[in-house]
Amino acid sequence: xxxxxxxxxxxxxxxxxxxxxxxxxxxxxxxxxxxxxxxxxxxxxxxxxxxxxxxxxxxxxxxxxxxxxxxxxxxxxxxxxxxxxxxxxxxxxxxxxxxxxxxxxxxxxxxxxxxxxxxxxxxxxxxxxxxxxxxxxxxxxxxxxxxxxxxxxxxxxxxxxxxxxxxxxxxxxxxxxxxxxxxxxxxxxxxxxxxxxxxxxxxxxxxxxxxxxxxxxxxxxxxxxxxxxxxxxxxxxxxxxxxxxxxxxxxxxxxxxxxxxxxxxxxxxxxxxxxxxxxxxxxxxxxxxxxxxxxxxxxxxxxxxxxxxxxxxxxxxxxxxxxxxxxxxxxxxxxxxxxxxxxxxxxxxxxxxxxxxxxxxxxxxxxxxxxxx
Amino acid sequence: xxxxxxxxxxxxxxxxxxxxxxxxxxxxxxxxxxxxxxxxxxxxxxxxxxxxxxxxxxxxxxxxxxxxxxxxxxxxxxxxxxxxxxxxxxxxxxxxxxxxxxxxxxxxxxxxxxxxxxxxxxxxxxxxxxxxxxxxxxxxxxxxxxxxxxxxxxxxxxxxxxxxxxxxxxxxxxxxxxxxxxxxxxxxxxxxxxxxxxxxxxxxxxxxxxxxxxxxxxxxxxxxxxxxxxxxxxxxxxxxxxxxxxxxxxxxxxxxxxxxxxxxxxxxxxxxxxxxxxxxxxxxxxxxxxxxxxxxxxxxxxxxxxxx
Numbered sequence: 001x002x003x004x005x006x007x008x009x010x011x012x013x014x015x016x017x018x019x020x021x022x023x024x025x026x027x028x029x030x031x032x033x034x035x036x037x038x039x040x041x042x043x044x045x046x047x048x049x050x051x052x053x054x055x056x057x058x059x060x061x062x063x064x065x066x067x068x069x070x071x072x073x074x075x076x077x078x079x080x081x082x083x084x085x086x087x088x089x090x091x092x093x094x095x096x097x098x099x100x101x102x103x104x105x106x107x108x109x110x111x112x113x114x115x116x117x118x119x120x121x122x123x124x125x126x127x128x129x130x131x132x133x134x135x136x137x138x139x140x141x142x143x144x145x146x147x148x149x150x151x152x153x154x155x156x157x158x159x160x161x162x163x164x165x166x167x168x169x170x171x172x173x174x175x176x177x178x179x180x181x182x183x184x185x186x187x188x189x190x191x192x193x194x195x196x197x198x199x200x201x202x203x204x205x206x207x208x209x210x211x212x213x214x215x216x217x218x219x220x221x222x223x224x225x226x227x228x229x230x231x232x233x234x235x236x237x238x239x240x241x242x243x244x245x246x247x248x249x250x251x252x253x254x255x256x257x258x259x260x261x262x263x264x265x266x267x268x269x270x271x272x273x274x275x276x277x278x279x280x281x282x283x284x285x286x287x288x289x290x291x292x293x294x295x296x297x298x299x300x301x302x303x304x305x306x307x308x309x310x311x312x313x314x315x316x317x318x319x320x321x322x323x324x325x326x327x328x329x330x331x332x333x334x335x336x337x338x339x340x341x342x343x344x345x346x347x348x349x350x351x352x353x354x355x356x357x358x359x360x361x362x363x364x365x366x367x368x369x370x371x372x373x
Numbered sequence: 374x375x376x377x378x379x380x381x382x383x384x385x386x387x388x389x390x391x392x393x394x395x396x397x398x399x400x401x402x403x404x405x406x407x408x409x410x411x412x413x414x415x416x417x418x419x420x421x422x423x424x425x426x427x428x429x430x431x432x433x434x435x436x437x438x439x440x441x442x443x444x445x446x447x448x449x450x451x452x453x454x455x456x457x458x459x460x461x462x463x464x465x466x467x468x469x470x471x472x473x474x475x476x477x478x479x480x481x482x483x484x485x486x487x488x489x490x491x492x493x494x495x496x497x498x499x500x501x502x503x504x505x506x507x508x509x510x511x512x513x514x515x516x517x518x519x520x521x522x523x524x525x526x527x528x529x530x531x532x533x534x535x536x537x538x539x540x541x542x543x544x545x546x547x548x549x550x551x552x553x554x555x556x557x558x559x560x561x562x563x564x565x566x567x568x569x570x571x572x573x574x575x576x577x578x579x580x581x582x583x584x585x586x587x588x589x590x591x592x593x594x595x596x597x598x599x600x601x602x603x604x605x606x607x608x609x610x611x612x613x614x615x616x617x618x619x620x621x622x623x624x625x626x627x628x629x630x631x632x633x634x635x636x637x638x639x640x641x642x643x644x645x646x647x648x649x650x651x652x653x654x655x656x657x658x659x660x661x662x663x664x665x666x667x668x669x670x671x672x673x674x675x676x677x678x679x680x681x
Binding site: 004005008009011012014015018019022026030064103115117119120121122124126133135137138140142246247260261262263264265266 | 461462464465468469479554555557559560561562563629630637640641643644648650661664665666668669671672675676
């Protein structure tokens, strides 16, 4: 006779112990994962770390990325240019809010695949050299973009097309901001996706009138691959942008990862890059935006052409979004104002646009000082 | 309905054969094992012969047929060039009948499949107690623990049968109305039909694991009461409540603790390569719920006085 037959009440100890074990394991793993873990690493100077970042020791990175955005934006899915634009089909606009899970594969600068996971859907950007495919499973559409040959080796995740919310892309954007107005430091370490990493912090000097409080880039100690990027706004305590690996490996992905053949039954579009908004700097040569100021409080001031203005004010959904935005007026004119936590934008009634990681008054000041047209 | 005779006649012959049990332990073990198998067989026969269970299976099977016909009548959905997009497998049905099975499973996982498991597990113990056959069952030479295991096995097999039925009817209905073609994964790659059917099998097993965990909860509730309807309703309530809580994003802190939180992750099996992180979490949650509630049912069933 077992003890459970003699003392049946003791049987309850088994489910209680099982429940306690489950609870302990669950709580244990979640606190370990979120614990402030600062591994001991040999000291490294910020300058050395910046150099290391530019030359990772491995070309291959794959893993799962969690991206959380707290940009304080209204629903922008209908706004061309601010949203995904015609190429990304609005999908990247939805990535600008909330938390998203992405799967990332890359093998060298020109080969990458980024998949944004939805419930029963997925958006993929597959790049192999100058060939970029965008796949949207919900719309069952595949869009083909061919990059100019000189950008075959440009090491952005997707050559500037489609959603680029990877730690690598975010780190590049952040490092682009390093200038004399920035304090660069490495006085901390972190553990990201189980790997020890150096934390590189970029802090705008107090003289910069910017919405950015601090940028932290966690750099893998062994491979120098950026594992996590966080951007804090002056307006909130939680990071406005938090993009980091939850799981990462440096194994070489199979070559088939970067092949994309449109499946049968899908709508296939070929978009010439010129019409593909979102490819930064490659279009609208005649109307390149003027940059007012420099460093963190630089403001891009541009003018929409008639087609773009018509698109913004003519299309129903876009007008609706625009109408949600508060209006303002002053010496610079009048127009709609978008106040995000990390950047603001002003669209004047006569079609001028100013965008920057600055408060709105800096934007309007730039508009007032910028030459018309 | 089971009568006291029905439940015992399999086993009484065996008990008489072993009139001196402590002398021949091997044959007792064999007898017990044989009785266990016979008990499971008779339990499954009983579950399948109940009219309400047959009616329940019919309702489960109707859903994929309705989905297939609805999409056919509506004339195409996402593939008709209207540009409509849906974040669901229903949108892919028009292009490929294979997706009827997946669409039906994602529709039924919220209520119909949990309801089926709740009904089975409500009958398992509380149902027997309610009609007074539980006491008779305990006379067979099968320890209570084995009896409980047989009851749980029958619930799990019933749940797997329900899932298989939905998937197979979905495939048949989809094949009839839209044909079966190589399957486009969510990632945009194409799987041959054979590989896709393997993925569907894995989807079925994943949903089956969820239902098995829910069945464990149901088995425990079933040992608490003599009212099978009460047990069934309680399980459906708990299941539905968990789906509701899981849909309220402000409660994200408790979501990992809910059994249903990762169940729709079966869609991850249709990605290429398969995304396993959420599937693994889902299976661990199933396991945790299963172990806790099966042992709780065992504790309750082993320590309670059975009077009816």
